[in-house]
Amino acid sequence: MSENGPGSAKKSTSQRRSATRAVTMADVARAAGVSTQTVSRALRDPRSVGPDTLDRIETAVRETHYVQNFAASHLASNRSMTVAAIIPTISASIFADTIQGLTDVLLPEGYQVFLGHTDYTPAREEALVRSLAGRRPDGFFIIGTRHTQEATEILKRTGMPVVESWSWTSRPVDLLVGFSNHAAIMSVVDHLVAGGYRRLTFAGMVRPGDHRAKDRLKGFIDAHARHFPGQATRVVTAASGAMEMERGVELLHRVRETHPETDAIVFASDVLAAGAVLKCGALGIRVPDDLAITGFGDYDIAAHLTPALTTVAIASRRIGMEAARLLLQRMHGQAVEAKMVDVGFELLVRGST
Amino acid sequence: MSENGPGSAKKSTSQRRSATRAVTMADVARAAGVSTQTVSRALRDPRSVGPDTLDRIETAVRETHYVQNFAASHLASNRSMTVAAIIPTISASIFADTIQGLTDVLLPEGYQVFLGHTDYTPAREEALVRSLAGRRPDGFFIIGTRHTQEATEILKRTGMPVVESWSWTSRPVDLLVGFSNHAAIMSVVDHLVAGGYRRLTFAGMVRPGDHRAKDRLKGFIDAHARHFPGQATRVVTAASGAMEMERGVELLHRVRETHPETDAIVFASDVLAAGAVLKCGALGIRVPDDLAITGFGDYDIAAHLTPALTTVAIASRRIGMEAARLLLQRMHGQAVEAKMVDVGFELLVRGST
DNA sequence: CTGTTAGCGCCTTCAC
C-alpha cells in the first residue's frame, strides 16, 4: 500500500489507485479484441463464448496476469460467493473439524469462507455478526442457537440462509444442523447407572456464554434426578481458563475433595477426561475400579488411553459438511431437503466405565 | 443514486436486486437530512462531523437498521479490510493456534480473515492463492515458504504484504515469521546423544507437500551424520493418512520390526509420539529405559503423559500474532520492525528421555 | 454468440 510509485507511476485516471494500476477486465478485453462482457462471460462459463474467442481471451488473461476482482463482481451481481462462519474458539477445539468440513464442501464450489471466533462472549458474537454482515456473505454458519437479540435480528433481516449448529432447538433462526447435548449426557448417565454406578459427579467447564456446556450440565441434572429422585446432585465446574487437560486434573482433585464418595465422573469434554485418566494413572487410582470416567466428543486420544475412554462421539466434521450442503442448496435457489438436521451422537462404551 | 422512491414498493431501477431492497447509505442520509458523504465520514471517523449531525446519523442508522456494504466500500477505496490466510489443514492441527493468534490481533483492528486449507497439496495451494487474490485482501498469511512458481508469482505481483511462516528461508516472498525445523530436530538429536542414546530412529509423516516435515527429517539425517559418521540412518515414514495417534502406534510397530535395535525414537510430531508413549504403556515397554521417545510441538498432552514427553515447544499462537502485527504495520503504511522474525523453539526435556 | 448501456453502493477529490 505504499503511496510512492515504484516504476514510473502513471498519474492514472483520477483516483488514488495504488502504484502499479491493477489489470482490469477492460485490459483483457482490449488485448483479446472483444468487449468486457464477453470476457466476463468467458470467465464464468467458458462454453458460453465461441471457441476461438475463448482462446484469445485465455491468452490475454495469461499475458496480462489478470486476476478477477470479486469485490466488483460482488457489487454488480449482488452475490459475494462467500460464507461467514462464527465459532467460539479455533484453538485445540473440536470445532476445527467442523470448519474443515464446511470448507471442504464450500471451496470446490467457488465459495470462500470468512472465519471469526467469539471466545464464548455474546457481545463479541454480536459484533462479529454485525461486522460480517457488512461483507454481505451469501450464507452464514454459526455455532450455537442462542444469540443476543440484536444478533438474531441482523441474521434474520439479511434474508440470507443461516445455519445454526452444535445444539438443538425447535425454533432455529433458519436452518439447523445439530444434536441434543442434553440427550447425549443423559445417555451417558443411563449407561453409568446401568453399570452399577450410584454416586455420579459432573465435572466440566461451564462458561457463561457456552450454552452447549449448560445443556450438558442440565442433561446430567435431569438424568440424575430421574434415577435418584430427591438425592443431591454433585457438580463441579470451572468457569474460566483454557480448555486444557490441566483443567481436567484440577477438576479431578476438586471432585475428590468435595465429593470423595464419587464412583463415576461425567466430564463435559474428552480433554478434561483425558487429563483425569492420565492423572489417575500417575496417582495409582484404578479406572474404572476405583473411579469410572466418561468424556464427551470422542477426540483422537479417547481410544488410545489406558483404559480407553467411554465417551460420546459427535460427527463434528459432518456437521460442517451438512451445513455447507444446506447453504449451497439455498444459495443455488433450491429447496432444502430439511430445515433441521439431527446428526445425533453415539455412546461409545470403552474401558473407563 | 437510485431515483426510485424508497418508501413505496419500488419497481426498482432495472437491476435484479433481491426482494426487500437493502438499506443503503443514501437511505440513512435521507433520514438524517445530510449527504451520503457526511454519513460516510461519520461512519469511518465519528469525530469528523458535528456532534448533532453525528447524533442524527446514529439515530438514522439505528432506525433503518443500516449495515454498511463493505464490497462497495472496498471497490471505492481500494482497501478490502481483509486478510487471507492459507494453512495446510485446520483439523486437530497446531495451526489452529496460529490462526487464533492471527484473528485475535486482526479482528479488533477491523480486519476480517478469509481462511482456506490446502491439505498439503501444492496445486490446491496455488488455486487458493489465485482465488483469494481475487478478493483483493490487504494482506496474505501463509504457512510454509515453498510454493508453486505461479503461486509465488501471484503473491509477489499483487504488491500486498505477504507473511510466510512456520519455516525458515533466507529469501522469503516478503515477510517471514518462523523458525528452523531443521535446527529444532538437530537439538533433539543432540540432547539424545548427550543422554547416551546411540541407536536413534526418526519416525514421522512426510507428505509430499509438507516441507516442514521434510526439514525435520533432514535435520535428523544431518545431525545423525554428524554424531555417527558413516553409520546408516534409520528412518520410518508414512506418506498418507490423517495425522492421528494411530499413525504413531503404527510407526512404533514398524520401528520395532525394522530397527529393533533402536533405543530412541524421534517423532516428527507430538501426536505421533503420544500415540507411541500410550501404546508403550499398554504393551509394558518401559519409557525411557527400554525406549526413549521425543515429540514435536509441545501439544497439551505432552506434559500429561506418563512419562511426560520430551519435545520441542513452538510458539504457535505467537506466530499468528507476530504475523498479524507485521501485516498491520504494512497495511497502515508504516515500516515493519523486521522483515524476518525468528520465533525460535525450545527443547523441553521431560521424563520420556 | 457478442456488444451496448446503465448502474451496484460507496469513497476520493475538490469546492464551499
Next chain:
DNA sequence: GTGAAGGCGCTAACAG
C-alpha cells in the same frame, strides 16, 4: 464541517 460530482471494476439486462 459539509456537499456535489464522478468513478472504482464488474455484470444484468437487453438488443442484434
